[in-house]
Amino acid sequence: MTVRMLLFVLIMTTFHSLVKAQKEDSTGHAMEFAGSVNINNNGIALVPTFSLGKPSAIIELSAKKNRFSFIPQLRYNLKDRQPWNFIFWGRYKMIDTNKLKVSVGSFSSIVFRDGTAVSNGIATESLTASRLLIGELIPSYQFSPKVSVGLYYMFAKALDTTVNDLHLVSLNSTFSKINLTKGFLLTVKPQVYYLGIPELDQQGLYGNASLALSKKEIPVSITSMFNKAISSNLVAKDFVWNVGITYSF
Known part of the structure; x- marks a missing residue:
């Protein structure tokens, strides 16, 4: 566990230094760096069977150059102090206009779960890892700087027998930075x-929404997510929600 925490701190420190250097270098336009840290009371995944159901920390880092981007996301189980889900996105913008954007992506995902290992006839509790290779298509249309709609298609190919292939299709929208009062902004997705x-x-049909309440020029926001089954036979909770705090840099 100590090694994991040291690696965790090293990644965060390195990326924070890169972000700071990028912002201070007025000529450095080749690469863009950003990141966020979210602490919440209930780890939720779009694939309900991968949801954690316990307090979690989600660290998302982003490196972009021209139309390419690499976005690792590290999710940790805070209650048991162990990994929950690691995702490593690679994306390319095929179309990038003011209104229409189309991206394709491929990424790998590692889902960690509690399991049982048998050695010499003795069963012991252990942390197991399930691996998936995923492809995605992401078209979106920007109606205004604050309003967009999009589609999302994802196919996940299982790389071992502990998980199964899956398909996900989403119709989504974003209403960003809605002005409230006293400099507060609301983003709803x-x-x-x-x-x-x-x-x-x-199979299942689900409704999902994420919200973020922020204040201008302050990098901390209050976030929340809701996931509700409309019609589903998946073995998972019909309704889950969380609330958390996000620091962006």
């Missing part, structure tokens, strides 16, 4: 999505 797992003959 509602979506409806279909999730199918053909091998298990399981």
Whole structure:
């Protein structure tokens, strides 16, 4: 656990230094760096069976150059002090106009779960890792600087027998930085999505929304997410929600 925490701190320190250097270098336009840290009371995933159901920390880092971007996301189980889910996105913007944007991506995901290992006939509790290779298509249309709508398609290919292939299709929208009062801003991202797992003959239709309340020129925001099953036979909770705090840099 000490090694994990040291690695965690090293990644954060390195990326924070890169972000600071990028902002201070007036000529450095080749690469853009950003990141965020979210602490919440209930780790939620769009794939309900991958949700944590315990307090979690989510660290998202971003490195962008021209139309390419690399976005690692590290999710940790705070209650048990162990990894929950690591995701490593690679994306490319095929179309990037003021209104229409189309991106394609491929990424790998590692989902950590409590499991049982048997050695010499003795069963012991252990942390298991399930691996997936994922492809995605992300078209979106920008109606205004604050309003956009989009589609999202994701196919996940299981790389071991502990998980199954899955398809996810989403219709989503973003209403960003809505002016409230005294400099407060609200961002709302509602979506409806279909999730199918053909091998298990399981499927579900879900409603999801994320909210972020922030104040101008302050890098800390209050965030929340809701996920509700509209019609589903997946083995997961029908309704989950969380609340957290996010620091962006």
